[in-house]
Structure formats: structure tokens, C-alpha cells
Amino acid sequence: MSEKKTIAIIGAGIVGVSAAIWLQRDGHDVILIDKAGPGEGTSHGNGGVLASCSIVPVTVPGLLNKAPKMLFDPSQPLFLKWGYVPKLIPWLMRYLKHANATDVERIAAALTPIVGDSLNDHKALAEGTGAEKWIIPSDYLFLYENRKHFEDDAFGWGVRRKHGFTWEELEGQAFHDYDPVFSKDIGFAARLGDHGHITDPGRYVKDLAAYVEVNGGKVIRAAVEDVVRENSKVTGVRAGGETIPCETAIITAGVWSGPLARQLGISVPMESERGYHLELVEPSAMPRSPVMVASGKFVATPMEGRIRLAGIVEFGGLDAPPSRAPYELMRKNARAAFPGVTWKDEVEWMGHRPAPADSIPIVGEVPGIDGAFMGFGHHHIGLTGGPKTGRLLAQMIAGRTPNADVSVYAPSRYKI
Missing domain, CATH: 3.50.50.60 (FAD/NAD(P)-binding domain)
Known part of the structure; x- marks a missing residue:
């Protein structure tokens, strides 16, 4: 050395x-x-998933057309504090310039060496530290309403395939046999192995x-x-x-x-991508593995004594207080995704993801x-x-x- x-x-x-x-x-x-x-x-507040396959940035082709509609649709996981818009615009212009296939490929190639073997990276880091107990090897599933809904995301899945990711497709009853906690309205899942999650990130x-x-x-x-x-x-x-x-x-x-x-x-x-989480404390049932529910763009992760829901994006800077609407949307999405689950308490949190324009x-x-x-x-x-x-x-x-x-x-x- x-x-x-x-x-x-x-x-x-x-x-x-x-x-x-x-x-x-x-x-x-x-x-x-x-x-x-x-x-x-x-x-402390992240979704807890060791999401090796998360190499596809938000700035996929077509984002420029979709974003305005998402902002005015209360069921979409994108929020904006309108008073922050003037400060946001210079960053946003640079950010949206990357919403094309060439840049997505370049970004994915850059992210893969950092995240592509996350579970083993965490195991190597934590070995002998006493923190190993929080690392759980697991699948990671992306949930869709049906096969067509999954195929709408073909671009992103093609990028993952190019970088060596493989998955099993579970349709209809095959998915519900894998995890019966979810609504019958969810009819398709892409199941990726060799992932993991942390049961208490903080x-x-x-x-x-x-x-x-x-x-x-x-x-x-x-x-x-x-x-x-x-x-x-x-x-x-x-x-x-x-x-x-x-x-x-x-x-x-x-x-x-x-x-x-x-x-x-x-x-x-760089901007703060304000992220929210909602924890469902002492739930009556747990998901078998962490999942990304594509319809609401939120992650549900089984943690110690609770399910953590995360995945909202809000732009509003570092100083503004949390908004109520993101929590309400996560609560509504949770009830739709696993309608039979009840819980004893909830914990709300908001934090700041560092989002560079590229x-x-x-x-x-x-x-x-x-x-x-x-x-x-x-x-x-x-x-x-x-x-x-x-x-x-x-x-x-x-x-x-x-x-x-x-x-x-x-x-x-x-x-x-």
C-alpha cells in the first residue's frame, strides 16, 4: 500500500x-x-433495495412528452413545488437533454460497474463488521398489470439485457403462487435473482x-x-x-x-430529488421479496417489523417542508397493491436524493x-x-x- x-x-x-x-x-x-x-x-430513508438492475435512468426517450401530463395527474409519482420552478429550470433543461437512447446507453454503461454486483459488494464491505445481519439476499420483482404493460417498458428491459441481466417472467397464477399477498389486478412480474435488500438501512x-x-x-x-x-x-x-x-x-x-x-x-x-417513504408498521403480511410496482413507480420492501414504501419524486429544493400528497398517494397505492394487508401504525419520512443532470x-x-x-x-x-x-x-x-x-x-x- x-x-x-x-x-x-x-x-x-x-x-x-x-x-x-x-x-x-x-x-x-x-x-x-x-x-x-x-x-x-x-x-436512513432509502427504499432499502440492492437494486443492481437499476441502471436505466429516469431520462428515457419520451420523458419530455410524458412529464407535463404526470405533473397534472394526482395519481402519478411526480410532484413539483411550483414556487421553485425558476430555480429548477436551468438544471431541468440540462437533465432533459439526456432523454434519448444514446445517452441512456451511455449512462447505463457508466452505472453498471458501480451497482451491477451490489449484493456481493455489500457482503464484502460488511464482512466482520457486525452489520452483516441487515443484508438479506433476495429476488427483486417488477410488477405489472399484464404482459402488455410490461412490454410498454421494452426499451428499459432491452438496456438491462444488454448489460447481462436476465429475468424470469411470471404471469397470472404463477406470480400469485410466488407471492399471494398482492392484488389479482397485478397479473405479470419480471423476477430478477441475485439481488438483495437491507432490513434497516439506517x-x-x-x-x-x-x-x-x-x-x-x-x-x-x-x-x-x-x-x-x-x-x-x-x-x-x-x-x-x-x-x-x-x-x-x-x-x-x-x-x-x-x-x-x-x-x-x-x-x-445537481438538484435535490426529494424522496418520500411511508412505513407500514407491524403489517398482517409481508411481501416475499422487494418489488417495484410499475403502475405507481414505487418500491415495497420487507424490513424488520415493517414494510417500507418509497419511490416518489418531488422537485422543490432543500428547504421546503414535506408535502402531504406524496404520502397519500403511497398509502392509496399500497392499499391497491396488497388490499388484504392491515398494519398497526405508520411512519412518514422525506429526504433528499442527489441528482446530477447527467x-x-x-x-x-x-x-x-x-x-x-x-x-x-x-x-x-x-x-x-x-x-x-x-x-x-x-x-x-x-x-x-x-x-x-x-x-x-x-x-x-x-x-x-
């Missing part, structure tokens, strides 16, 4: 904590710094962070103001008015990474600054791709050559 370094990691979600573990295994001293503590942000990340501490790492709860440099070389991180000395700093703060990145000369066009994460070294790295911008696949991203960062910092073309993630593509 390269010489032992002190490495400050800004953001203690799944990406930051993964980087910390892999860097510790390389012999480095690590400091995790997060304004809320490990696993408190998006890593506690999983907290357990991984606790392992970092047990092994000599520091966890500091503070907001980071800047990465300190001298002669274009990282010398520390300023947090809470103090400077924490380090030789290397990694920005892994999700959607909050933007201002820090800009201070380092990287201007990422749907490709920013991972790598900052050009022109020795010791500055970035790992953020995973859209809705942060949990899925977190362990591999952390490992790639550790390899880059050690000077090893990763077994993937990391140039597609380079921060230099957004150099000011």
Missing part, C-alpha cells in the same frame, strides 16, 4: 462509511465528519460506522465549511470553526456536496488539488452503489488501478 495517511471523509452516509472501511483496511487513519451523524440522511450504516470507530477511526458531528489547502495540497478540513488536520479529504455529503465542491473548482449541476455519480480526484476527492451524486441508487464507490475511492487514493473505467465519473467534467 501507499504511505499511511490521515483521511477526512465529509459525509457519513453509505458512500462515506464504505470509503472509511476500505481505507482502514488499507491501513489509513480515517475521520468521518457529518453534521447529523452516521446514517441519518438519505442513507441501523446498517450506523453499525458500519461503529465498526470504523472500534478500529480507531474518529466520528465527528459537525458541519464542514471548507477543505483547507496550501500550495494546491489538502492540509485539513474546517468544521465548527476549527481545522482538522489531514492529508486527504473526500466529499461524500450527497446533495449537500455541491457548495463544498464549488469551493474546489467543481460546479456540479445521472452519473461524481467519483474521483479533484484536478489541480493534491489530496481532494469526491464521491456523490448517486440519484436513487446510493445504497446500491455505495460500497463499490467507497472501494473505488480507496483504490484511487492508494494509487491502484480500479477494474473499471473511472474516467466517466471524473469530477473534471464539471471543472469551472
Whole structure:
């Protein structure tokens, strides 16, 4: 390995904590710094699926025509706070430019090395940490009303097939024999094996962070103001008015990474894709595996003592309070998808997914600054791709050559 370094990691979600573990295994001293503590942000509230097949971005061909209708249809999972529109437009214009087949193929090729083997990436990360208990190997199913409904998504399934994904098609009774919890109105499922889910994402990340501490790492709860440099070389991180000395700093703060990145000369066009979840506590029955219900574009994941529903998209920035309509839509969709299930309580949550305009994460070294790295911008696949991203960062910092073309993630593509 390269010489032992002190490495400050800004953001203690799944990406930051993964980087910390892999860097510790390389012999480095690590400091995790997060304004809320490990696993408190998006890593707490995500859908919990290790969704290796989620390589198809939202920006598929035809989105430009569909989006306006979706915004005015209360049954669709796309919401917008209208007062935010003026601020959103520059990002949205760049985002929608990628809604074509060529860009989708390029994005899918970039995402596959990060998410395509997620279950094994998580197992390798968590081995010996005590967090293994939260990882459950499972199928992942996409549910449709019927075969025609499935065939309407042929473009996305073709992209998955091209990248090596295979699936079993379950129609009618075959699907209900697999999982009788779902409505008879759902008549078709595409079942993908070799996936998995996390039964408590927040506690999983907290357990991984606790392992970092047990092994000599520091966890500091503070907001980071800047990465300190001298002669274009990282010398520390300023947090809470103090400077924490380090030789290397990694920005892994999700959607909050933007201002820090800009201070380092990287201007990422990124928005908060506000995500909601609704947990059904102590349900009378559980889905056998995590599923994506295509009609409502929401995920239902069996977790410890609850079913978590997630998958709404809302654009409205970082500061606005949660909206009521997304929760009501998830509640309505849940009752339609598994009408026989009852539950004792509900938990609502809203958080922020980091959505870069090109749907490709920013991972790598900052050009022109020795010791500055970035790992953020995973859209809705942060949990899925977190362990591999952390490992790639550790390899880059050690000077090893990763077994993937990391140039597609380079921060230099957004150099000011």
C-alpha cells in the first residue's frame, strides 16, 4: 500500500462509511465528519433495495412528452413545488437533454460497474463488521398489470439485457403462487435473482460506522465549511470553526456536496430529488421479496417489523417542508397493491436524493488539488452503489488501478 495517511471523509452516509472501511483496511487513519451523524440522511430513508438492475435512468426517450401530463395527474409519482420552478429550470433543461437512447446507453454503461454486483459488494464491505445481519439476499420483482404493460417498458428491459441481466417472467397464477399477498389486478412480474435488500438501512450504516470507530477511526458531528489547502495540497478540513488536520479529504455529503465542491473548482449541476417513504408498521403480511410496482413507480420492501414504501419524486429544493400528497398517494397505492394487508401504525419520512443532470455519480480526484476527492451524486441508487464507490475511492487514493473505467465519473467534467 501507499504511505499511511490521515483521511477526512465529509459525509457519513453509505458512500462515506464504505470509503472509511476500505481505507482502514488499507491501513489509513480515517475521520468521518457529518453534521447529523452516521446514517441519518438519505442513507436512513432509502427504499432499502440492492437494486443492481437499476441502471436505466429516469431520462428515457419520451420523458419530455410524458412529464407535463404526470405533473397534472394526482395519481402519478411526480410532484413539483411550483414556487421553485425558476430555480429548477436551468438544471431541468440540462437533465432533459439526456432523454434519448444514446445517452441512456451511455449512462447505463457508466452505472453498471458501480451497482451491477451490489449484493456481493455489500457482503464484502460488511464482512466482520457486525452489520452483516441487515443484508438479506433476495429476488427483486417488477410488477405489472399484464404482459402488455410490461412490454410498454421494452426499451428499459432491452438496456438491462444488454448489460447481462436476465429475468424470469411470471404471469397470472404463477406470480400469485410466488407471492399471494398482492392484488389479482397485478397479473405479470419480471423476477430478477441475485439481488438483495437491507432490513434497516439506517441501523446498517450506523453499525458500519461503529465498526470504523472500534478500529480507531474518529466520528465527528459537525458541519464542514471548507477543505483547507496550501500550495494546491489538502492540509485539513474546517468544521465548527476549527481545522482538522489531514492529508486527504473526500466529499461524500450527497446533495449537500455541491457548495463544498464549488469551493474546489467543481460546479456540479445537481438538484435535490426529494424522496418520500411511508412505513407500514407491524403489517398482517409481508411481501416475499422487494418489488417495484410499475403502475405507481414505487418500491415495497420487507424490513424488520415493517414494510417500507418509497419511490416518489418531488422537485422543490432543500428547504421546503414535506408535502402531504406524496404520502397519500403511497398509502392509496399500497392499499391497491396488497388490499388484504392491515398494519398497526405508520411512519412518514422525506429526504433528499442527489441528482446530477447527467445521472452519473461524481467519483474521483479533484484536478489541480493534491489530496481532494469526491464521491456523490448517486440519484436513487446510493445504497446500491455505495460500497463499490467507497472501494473505488480507496483504490484511487492508494494509487491502484480500479477494474473499471473511472474516467466517466471524473469530477473534471464539471471543472469551472
